[in-house]
Amino acid sequence: MKIFQSTEAVIAAVLILVMLAIGFINPAFWGVDNLFSLAKSNVVIGIMALGVLLVMIAGGIDVSFPAIAAAALYITVRTMVAIGYDGVVLPFIGACVLGILLGAFNAFIIERFKMIPLIVTLGTASIIRGLVLGLLGTSIVNINKMPKELIAFGKVDLVSVTAANGATVGLTAMVLVYLGVAVVMHLILRHTMIGRSIYAYGGDAESARRAGVNIRKTIFFVYCTAGLLAGFAGLLQASMIWQANPRDFVGWELDVIAAVVLGGASIFGGRGSVLGTMLGVFTLVMIKNSLILMKVDTTWQRVVVGAIIIIATAITAWRDRKKLA
Amino acid sequence: MVAETRSNSVFRRLLGSDASILQLAVITVVIFVLMTVMNPDKFLRYYNFESITYVMPELGILCLAMMVAMLTGGIDLSIVAIANLAAITAGIYFKQPGVAEALAAGGTGAAFHVTMGVLIALMVGLLSGLLNGVLIARLRIIPILATLGTGQVFAGLALVLTGGPAIAGFPDAWTWIGTGKLLGLAVPFWILIVVAAVVAVILTRTHIGLNLMLIGTNARAAVFAGIRSARMIIYSYTVTGVMAAIAGILLSGRTNSAKADFGSSYLLQAVLIAVLGGTNPAGGKGRVAGVLLALVSLMLLSSGLQIMRVSNFLIDAIWGAFLVVVIAINYLRSAK
Numbered sequence: 001m002k003i004f005q006s007t008e009a010v011i012a013a014v015l016i017l018v019m020l021a022i023g024f025i026n027p028a029f030w031g032v033d034n035l036f037s038l039a040k041s042n043v044v045i046g047i048m049a050l051g052v053l054l055v056m057i058a059g060g061i062d063v064s065f066p067a068i069a070a071a072a073l074y075i076t077v078r079t080m081v082a083i084g085y086d087g088v089v090l091p092f093i094g095a096c097v098l099g100i101l102l103g104a105f106n107a108f109i110i111e112r113f114k115m116i117p118l119i120v121t122l123g124t125a126s127i128i129r130g131l132v133l134g135l136l137g138t139s140i141v142n143i144n145k146m147p148k149e150l151i152a153f154g155k156v157d158l159v160s161v162t163a164a165n166g167a168t169v170g171l172t173a174m175v176l177v178y179l180g181v182a183v184v185m186h187l188i189l190r191h192t193m194i195g196r197s198i199y200a201y202g203g204d205a206e207s208a209r210r211a212g213v214n215i216r217k218t219i220f221f222v223y224c225t226a227g228l229l230a231g232f233a234g235l236l237q238a239s240m241i242w243q244a245n246p247r248d249f250v251g252w253e254l255d256v257i258a259a260v261v262l263g264g265a266s267i268f269g270g271r272g273s274v275l276g277t278m279l280g281v282f283t284l285v286m287i288k289n290s291l292i293l294m295k296v297d298t299t300w301q302r303v304v305v306g307a308i309i310i311i312a313t314a315i316t317a318w319r320d321r322k323k324l325a
Numbered sequence: 326m327v328a329e330t331r332s333n334s335v336f337r338r339l340l341g342s343d344a345s346i347l348q349l350a351v352i353t354v355v356i357f358v359l360m361t362v363m364n365p366d367k368f369l370r371y372y373n374f375e376s377i378t379y380v381m382p383e384l385g386i387l388c389l390a391m392m393v394a395m396l397t398g399g400i401d402l403s404i405v406a407i408a409n410l411a412a413i414t415a416g417i418y419f420k421q422p423g424v425a426e427a428l429a430a431g432g433t434g435a436a437f438h439v440t441m442g443v444l445i446a447l448m449v450g451l452l453s454g455l456l457n458g459v460l461i462a463r464l465r466i467i468p469i470l471a472t473l474g475t476g477q478v479f480a481g482l483a484l485v486l487t488g489g490p491a492i493a494g495f496p497d498a499w500t501w502i503g504t505g506k507l508l509g510l511a512v513p514f515w516i517l518i519v520v521a522a523v524v525a526v527i528l529t530r531t532h533i534g535l536n537l538m539l540i541g542t543n544a545r546a547a548v549f550a551g552i553r554s555a556r557m558i559i560y561s562y563t564v565t566g567v568m569a570a571i572a573g574i575l576l577s578g579r580t581n582s583a584k585a586d587f588g589s590s591y592l593l594q595a596v597l598i599a600v601l602g603g604t605n606p607a608g609g610k611g612r613v614a615g616v617l618l619a620l621v622s623l624m625l626l627s628s629g630l631q632i633m634r635v636s637n638f639l640i641d642a643i644w645g646a647f648l649v650v651v652i653a654i655n656y657l658r659s660a661k
Contacts, residue, residue: 061469109649113656116606118400118469119596123648126593138638248346254477257470267467299484306477310460313470 007264007319011279018283022290029293032161033169038289040171043178044237044283049263050185051229051254053277053313056260057189059202059220060117064125065256066249068227069234071132072098075237077141077150077244085244086147088239095235096228099212101130103227107220132246141244154239172320174240181229186274194221202269204285262312284308343604346615348654353583353622360629367632377624378510379503382517383408385620387591388598389524392616395599396528396537397558398544398608399461399468403476403564405592407453408573409482411446412583415574418445419499425631428496439498446570452568453479458559483585495577513575524652527564527612537561541608542643559638565645590641597648598623600655623647 023029048065055062072095080091102124109120143151157170189195197218200208209215238244263280265272287308291301360368367373387404394401419442427434453475460471481556505512528534536557538546545556577583600606601623602616623644630640 109652115652115656118654119600119606119648122593122596123645125653126645127642127649128645130638130640132638134636134638134642246520254473257473261470266635267470269554288383297485299488300481302477302481302484304481306474309464309470309477311472313466313474314460314464316463317467 003044007273008273008276008279011262011264011276011283015279015283015286018287022286022294026252026290026293026295027292033167034293036171037168038286039175040240041285041289042278042281043172043174044233044240044254045252045259045285046178046278047181047229047233047236048252049259049277049281050274051226051233052256052260053263053265053274054115054222055196055226055271056257056265056267057202057272058198058218059205059267060110061257061267062106062121062220062223062226063253063257064121064128065226065230066252067125067128067132068102069237069252070246070248071102071128071234072096072143073223073234073248074132074136074236074244074246077146077238078136080147080150081141081145088149088153091147091150092232094233096233098225099229099231099234100224101227103224103230104220106227107223108155110221110223111216127291136246137212140246143242146242146244150235151242153171154236154242156234173239174236177236181232182274182278189241189274194218199270200221202271206211206271231287239310253304254309255284255288256281256285258309258312261316262308264316266316267313280312326442327462342411344657345658346612346618348658349602349615349618349622353618353625356622356626356629360625360632364629368629373628373632375511377628378514379579381620381624382511382513383572383579383588384566384591384594384598384624385517385617386520386572387595388574388602388616388620389521389613390565390611391595391599392602392604393524393528393537393561393590393609394468394472394565395541395604395606396608396611397541397561398606399558399562400472400596401457401480401562401608402469402472402592403453403457404467404565404569404572404595405570405588406476406483406660407450407566408576408591409583409585409587410453410479410486410573411449411481411570412573412577412587413486413492414447414449415442415493415499416577416614417486417625418442420492421495435496436498437476439496442496442499443502443574446574447567450566450568450570450573451563452566454563454569455559457566459564461562462555463557480585487583487585490583491582491587492583495581495583499574500578500581503575503580513579516571516575520568521613521617524564528611528613533557533560538609541605541610543609593648594644597644597651601647601651 008036028034044161048069051065052062075098076091076095079094080086081252106121109124110117154174156173158173158175160168160170162168189198197208197213200211201215201218205215234249237248259281260272260277261267261280262283263272263276263278267275284305286303287304291304292298337507390404391401417429419438424438427438457472457475460466461468502512503505503641507515536552539550539552540554540557544554554628554646576588598619599611599616602619604611604616627640630643
């Protein structure tokens with residue numbers, strides 16, 4: 001019966017219960033179009049969540065990733081428009097490099113000045129957003145100006161079927177990108193030296209140091225990877241919604257952190273898994289998207305997300321306390 | 326430079342030998358001189374300083390609230406949401422048919438209802454803070470996540486109550502709190518002084534303040550010393566909530582409106598000023614005088630930059646950079 005004790009199994013059970021409940025209230029939930037759009041909504045937030053997962057396993061927290069994502073997305077697209085370049089691979093590399101650099105900035109301050117990650121990333125988020133909006137402007141790059149190949153990339157469908165109402169709906173191929181990132185992250189966390197170092201550092205920094213873990217390398221790896229994933233997810237968002245908005249992702253930090261905590265990661269570090277995070281993201285996105293299906297007024301969304309954070313953290317706190325006793 | 330050294334010694338006598346306070350005083354003076362030099366004949370105007378005394382208090386009270394939360398090693402990310410929720414609840418009370426009539430009639434009836442509005446707002450702050458305290462102290466949720474969650478809930482409730490748009494048209498007595506004058510000084514400024522004095526007395530002259538510092542310095546030792554930690558932490562978040570509500574009253578009084586997403590940039594600024602003011606976010610250290618000095622220095626900085634027509638986005642970036650620089654300075658100083 002060990003499977004029922006794992007965090008992932010509990011989240012999965014909750015997820016299925018919530019799905020059944022939503023489907024019972026409004027059968028439209030089970031429509032192919034709804035399920036496909038649900039899968040699509042998971043991609044960008046899910047990739048960001050995997051970055052935050054890494055930070056949280058290492059015992060930190062990152063609230064700058066939405067700013068990093070917006071910066072990477074806007075700088076890349078504006079550069080492409082300015083020089084008239086169109087393509088897919090090079091821009092994504094550019095966005096990832098930007099993400100890594102900004103993540104390295106976080107890591108440098110956190111590691112060098114031994115400051116609480118929350119406060120550092122609050123500050124860097126403000127710097128990044130302020131510089132992007134102040135120096136590059138606030139105008140949105142619309143679909144008519146967006147690089148064509150980038151949009152085409154975001155439009156690729158994996159399969160397309162005809163829904164009940166006759167419209168053709170497709171499952172975006174970006175789901176594969178998300179799954180690919182997830183597999184890589186899982187392999188890094190579970191099967192590499194650096195992955196074990198992250199768990200060790202998050203579990204107990206001092207013990208990890210004495211056991212020979214390279215603390216500096218671990219911190220840099222964690223925040224750079226989080227930055228990389230944020231930058232990547234940012235540009236992916238632009239190619240999926242066909243516009244580049246420098247004010248995108250405002251407030252996402254709450255949703256993503258909520259999803260990661262919901263997925264069983266402990267903010268004290270040392271705990272958390274890729275599968276759990278993906279389930280957490282799916283649950284959160286599903287509940288948010290389904291509020292409309294359940295005819296709940298959209299103004300209640302924030303209350304619901306807040307309540308989910310509180311309940312999920314209360315349960316995790318209760319679980320962790322039992323372990324400590 | 327001569328003026329600077331002289332004022333340094335004055336400050337030294339005034340503030341004792343606390344190194345971090347002295348450092349702040351120097352920073353404040355440097356910013357003051359810098360802004361005066363960069364904006365000759367515009368910065369040193371009475372009007373400029375007067376407008377600062379109206380805008381500063383709401384942020385200042387939020388900073389003090391943040392400091393109180395940080396004393397126990399916590400943080401309160403819900404203060405801005407509490408401030409807005411408190412102002413909105415009072416605003417809705419004023420819109421009730423019976424209340425609106427009494428307010429329109431004026432006289433003692435209006436005074437009574439405005440007092441009720443203030444009490445309602447403070448009550449909202451108290452209950453919100455109490456909820457934070459209970460979640461953190463009793464359910465043992467880490468402060469960042471607990472207040473992140475409650476912040477969403479409070480902001481969400483504010484949105485549900487208003488349906489989105491701002492509530493405008495507060496009673497005259499209410500706007501007087503935000504824009505009026507008393508004995509030649511801005512009313513909000515007086516309120517800031519009173520709040521700061523009360524917090525300073527609580528922290529330095531009562532057992533509650535001492536207990537909070539002890540909990541922040543070493544939570545385990547505090548428990549063994551017989552301090553009722555949970556209760557103290559609940560007190561501190563309740564006080565934080567009430568202070569946030571006061572800030573909400575000032576903000577809505579000054580702008581004569583209340584909205585679910587007002588003042589969102591205040592959160593970062595409150596954290597920044599609290600840390601800049603010598604508060605240790607890991608707990609155990611924080612002084613009202615330090616936070617007030619940091620507040621004044623940053624208000625002077627942003628006012629000077631605004632006179633120079635620097636874009637608000639870049640001012641945000643400068644605030645963030647300031648935070649990082651302060652972190653670095655604090656680290657280098659403590660490493661010595």
